[in-house]
Amino acid sequence: MTYWYLTTDTVPFYVSIWSLKGTENYRFYGAVFGIVGAVHGARVLDLIVMSIRGRQLRLRSETSMIRTLMSNPMISRTLSLVAKKEAKDSQSVRHPKPRLATLVARSLGRMWKRVFSRQSFFGVESEHFSTVYALQEILVISSQTYQSYRASNLLPRPELNVIMVALLVTNCWTTASIQIFLRKSPELGRVFTFTYNAMVGFGMMTIVPLLIFIPCIEGFDLQYKYLKNQNFIFEPLTLVTLVLENRLIFAAGLFDFATKLIPHLSIMLSLVTVSELLGRGDVKVVPVLGVQFSHSNIKTVPNDLYLRWHPLVGIYFDYGELTDIPFQMFLSPAHVLSFVGNQIETIPTLAMLPAGAIIPELALSTNPLKEFPATLMEPTALIMSMNVQHTSLTSMPEWVKTNTKVVWAYGTPFCAAPMTDPKFADRVMCFERPAGQDLAFPIALLDALYPY
Incomplete structure (x- = not known):
């Protein structure tokens, strides 16, 4: 804003005192610095608002669960395809042509993600991170060296020169020192390095210029645009100091402008990087979604797993040496309970299902299973889907008609015999379960890749 102000009304007269080129390119300088300042201000305001809402320091606006799930390639790819399809359908019906503002916003969002996300070119997990950081340091140190050199020639205050140097x-030395002392913890080293670089850049390019410029502002009437002390022209020391200090503060040309701009861009990049690094601290660890033990020598299952484990999508004890299933296992809050490929012949504990118990999916296929319990103790228990394919079942108990929704029994002696009861025909499926409905780990693929 200062550059723009200096181009209005009679103010260019004062600019000509210290600038041989007058206000040339001042509007351009003001626009660029204004954009950078607006980005800084928006970022700081965003941090303040997020922290107030969360009642703690927050560096990222997304919730931890969403960010963690979106980091899963399968989930993000699926959601992306669904979103594209929905967007295409909705546009074809309601909005044949998307608005220009929407396209611009999406383009800017994609561009920002490609440049500043964690695995992008400037991201903290980029394979080019060290190279980009080294180039950034070279540019920043070079620009700061040039500005320090100009300060030594133009700044008449020795204390400010000492601060700059x-x-x-x-x-120059702290970056290398941090990398050496924290070499065993590169993430922490990056946080300290970027934070310190941002502080140094802020000190050199903001604090020191403000210390120089604030006295000038105090001596100038912004409303009527004239110096309060009209005799300053007749005071050589004051006039010379004003000329030299303002030559240092304001860009004297495009090269000087670039060396002033680079540290500000570095500060912005450092803050974004630190937010990415520390943002992981806000991310809670996503709990385990499923547990699978496959091709193991497990012979028994503890009866207190339902107390020790939180709700899961699936619990799998497949292709082991189990001969029975504890009653408490059916109390586990899981969508899938799988005991495929074990040595289970009978399941008496299944009859002990409590009232109102619901098992969404129970997988018992490829077991030498011979029979189910004749009755259930509680008629309100329900098994939504039960897979007993390739077992030795010759008959089904009556509770299968009322306490199950579907039973997959392909490859059993029961399905080999004619089925006369229509209720059994409605519940028991004697064809193979469709592929793709099994959430278990595809161990067959590994067997094909790595044969024993």
Whole structure:
């Protein structure tokens, strides 16, 4: 805003005192610095609002669960395809042509993600991270060196010159020191390095110029655009100091403008990177969704797993040496209970299902299973889907008609015999279960890839 203000009304007269080119390119400089300042301000405001809402320091706006799930390639790809299809359908019906603003917003969002996301070119998990960071440091140190050199020639205050040089030297050596001392913890080293670089850049390019410029602002009437002390022209020391300091503060040309802009861009990039690094601290670990033991020598299952394990999508004890299933196992809050390929012949504990118990899916296929319990203790228990394919079942108990929704019994002696009861025919499926409905780990694929 200062650059723009200096181009209005009679203010360019004062600019000509220290600038040989007057206000040339000042509007351009003001626009660029204004954009960078707006991004900084929006970022800080976003952090403040998120922290107030969350009642703690927050560096990212997305919830941890959404971010973690979206990091899963399968989930993100599926959601992307669904979103594209829905968008295409909705546009064809309601919005034949999307608005230009929407397209621009999407393009900017995709561009930002490609450049600044965790695995993008400037991301903290990028394979080019070290190279990009080294180039960034070279540019920043070079620009700060140039600005320190100009300060040594133009700044008449020795204390501010000392601060500029001290910050520059410290920045040169601290980066290497942090990398050496924290080499065993590269993530922590990156956080410290970027945070310190942002602080040094802020000190050199914001704090020091403000210390120089604030006295000038205090001596200038912004409303009527004139100097409060009209005799400053007749005070050589004051006039020379004003000229030199303003030559240092304001860009003298495109090269000087670039060296002033680079540290500000570095600060912005450092803050984004630190937010990405520390943002993982806000992400709670996603609980395990399923547990599978396959091709093991497990002979027994503890009877207190339903107390020790949180609700799961599936619990699998497949292709082991189990001969029975504890009653408490059926109390486990899981969508799928799988005991495929074990040595189970009978399941007496199945009769002990409590009232109102619901098992969404019970898999018992490829067991030498010979019979089910004749009755269930509680008529309100329900097994939604039961898979007993390739077992030795010769008959089905009566509770299968009322306490199950579907029973997959392909490859059993029961299905080999004619089925006369229409209720059994309605519940028991004697054809093979369709592929793709099994959520178990595809161990057959591994067997094909790595034969024993």
